[in-house]
Amino acid sequence: METTGTDVTISPYHLIFKGLALLPVSFYLFISFLVSLVFLYILLQFHIIHDIFNGYGSGYVSLTFDSSSVLYRQVVSNCHLLHGRYFSTPWLSSPHLQTILLNLLVKTHSFTYKRELFTTSDGGTIALDWLMNSNESRFQVNGDAKVVPIIILIPGLTSHSDTPYVKHVAYKMAEYGWNVVISNHRGLASVPLTSDCIYTPGWTEDIREVVNHLHCTHPEAPLFAIGTSIGANILVKYLGEDGVDVPIVGAASICNPWDLLMDDKFLGRGFMQRFYNRVLANSLKNLARMHRVVYARVVDWEGMEKACSVGEINKYTSRITGNFETVDAFHRSASSVYVVANVKVPLVCINAIDDPVCTYEAIPLDECRMNKNIVLATTQHGGHIAFFEGFSGENLWWVRVIEEYFSVLHSSSLINKTTGIIVVKERLT
Known part of the structure; x- marks a missing residue:
């Protein structure tokens, strides 16, 4: 903390923010770009850097x-x-x-x-x-x-x-x-x-x-x-x-x-898995909508329309048509x-x-x-x-x-x- 001749106190945080304000906007854009790249690299599980540093020495089929x-x-x-x-x-x-x-x-x-x-x-x-x-x-x-x-x-x-x-x-x-x-x-x-x-x-x-x-x-x-x-x-x-x-x-x-039971649990774990789960569920819904007359007769149509995952789709469709008490029982059987x-x-x-x-x-x-x-x-x-x-x-x-x-x-x-x-x-x- 510093004091001037008029005893006005200047916060060190004020000085820090004042200094940061002097930096050009391009600097912050560059930092934001780097942070976004790192985020995407981690989110999408890229492995190119690991491959390069490993000299492409792995990759063997087990x-x-x-x-x-x-x-x-x-x-x-x-x-x-x-x-x-x-x-x-x-x-x-x-x-x-x-x-x-x-x-x-x-x-x-x-x-x-x-x-x-x-x-x-x-x-x-x-x-x-x-x-x-x-x-x-x-x-x-x-x-x-x-x-x-x-x-x-x-x-x-x-x-x-x-x-x-x-x-x-x-x-x-x-x-x-x-x-x-x-x-x-x-x-x-x-x-x-x-x-x-x-x-x-x-x-x-x-x-x-x-x-x-x-x-x-x-x-x-x-x-x-x-x-x-x-x-x-x-x-x-x-x-x-x-x-x-x-x-x-x-x-x-x-x-x-x-x-399928283990995979159903897996598709509910991470952000990307939930994304795939939703995409697959929507594709199954679209299939059902193409044949609504038949599906509405043999499945729980309202439940299926509200479903947001493959597991929920199976709960209202395959579980019913297969006469299973629970969707987990269906997944095991399938x-x-x-x-x-x-x-x-x-x-x-x-x-x-x-x-x-x-x-x-x-x-x-x-x-x-x-x-x-x-x-x-x-x-x-x-x-x-x-x-x-x-x-x-x-x-x-x-x-x-x-x-x-x-x-x-x-x-x-x-x-x-x-x-x-x-x-x-x-x-x-």
């Missing part, structure tokens, strides 16, 4: 499998990408950025689908979209469906055959020579609901009937399957429920949430983690530790390690379904991984032709 697994010895050990490293696109070095921009940045091509409407046993209708040709004339698929291996693609929660990332996967697989069909969830892909059975994230009867249908109509073609996100949960749950009675010779699970031990089909699972939608805590490491039919691949980064690679960020790393895995599996001794039908020579347990 594999979990039974040490005596024939699948690993004969197939996965020959998959170079699974024994390599995954580096995310530098300017997309954030799980949130990868996830949010997935359908905006992923490269898509022009091609057409041939739609097959499949009627289920309950009278429901499912759109099976077959990839036919490309305007770029780089490939021709579905030429001889009797012998060309078929990949069945099961999309995520409300994704469908026209969703950009689904089109990217379909095109890339067809470019490698596979016959590709997208099995859309009922009510999606502009197909009306023709029964009172609505789509839920644990309903496996649709994919079961679709697979059996394709096996009957293409008896000489080996069937492979890819599930993404909720589609992966449905696929793995189906494989676990049916065990050896599955006419699929190879499968891939991408970003499976595994435990989770693939409880049947993964019974999977008998060669299965590769890919999950990112930093997945902002599906918690890594739900990944069944022990169950996968004890099942000789499964190899689990985890990466530190990748976001949800994304795994952008290269500087341009147009391509998804996991697509190349699964194509290599399917190719090696298809040419391995685990699959052999018997009386003209492709079968798995031995279920690995």
Whole structure:
């Protein structure tokens, strides 16, 4: 504290503020810009600085499998990408950025689908979209469906055959020579609901009937399957429920949430998780609104309209249609983690530790390690379904991984032709 000759007291805080006032406005704008950058860096979980200081020395794919697994010895050990490293696109070095921009940045091509409407046993209708040709004339698929291996693609929660990332996967697989069909969830892909059975994230009867249908109509073609996100949960749950009675010779699970109860809790934790939860809930509401007549008849419509999360949506829809007392009971019943031990089909699972939608805590490491039919691949980064690679960020790393895995599996001794039908020579347990 200072005093002048007239005994007027001047506060040191006054002097500080007076000094700060002398600083130019540009200085404060610069500081605000830096603070905002740090805030966004932390909020969006960027890891570019860590990667640079680490010299890009990490990124190795971690594999979990039974040490005596024939699948690993004969197939996965020959998959170079699974024994390599995954580096995310530098300017997309954030799980949130990868996830949010997935359908905006992923490269898509022009091609057409041939739609097959499949009627289920309950009278429901499912759109099976077959990839036919490309305007770029780089490939021709579905030429001889009797012998060309078929990949069945099961999309995520409300994704469908026209969703950009689904089109990217379909095109890339067809470019490698596979016959590709997208099995859309009922009510999606502009197909009306023709029964009172609505789509839920644990309903496996649709994919079961679709697979059996394709096996009957293409008896000489080996069937492979890819599930993404909720589609992966449905696929793995189906494989676990049916065990050896599955006419699929190879499968891939991408970003499976595994435990829907645990994931429901996870989506209520942080700011970004609550953001995803709201976005996913709104997409489910939009699906219900497209089929309001049916939904209003079989669910609690008013409750669903007020719901703000996926868990609440399930409480007023799937819980009711499935006759569960609580939504937690539904989530447990719908989770693939409880049947993964019974999977008998060669299965590769890919999950990112930093997945902002599906918690890594739900990944069944022990169950996968004890099942000789499964190899689990985890990466530190990748976001949800994304795994952008290269500087341009147009391509998804996991697509190349699964194509290599399917190719090696298809040419391995685990699959052999018997009386003209492709079968798995031995279920690995």
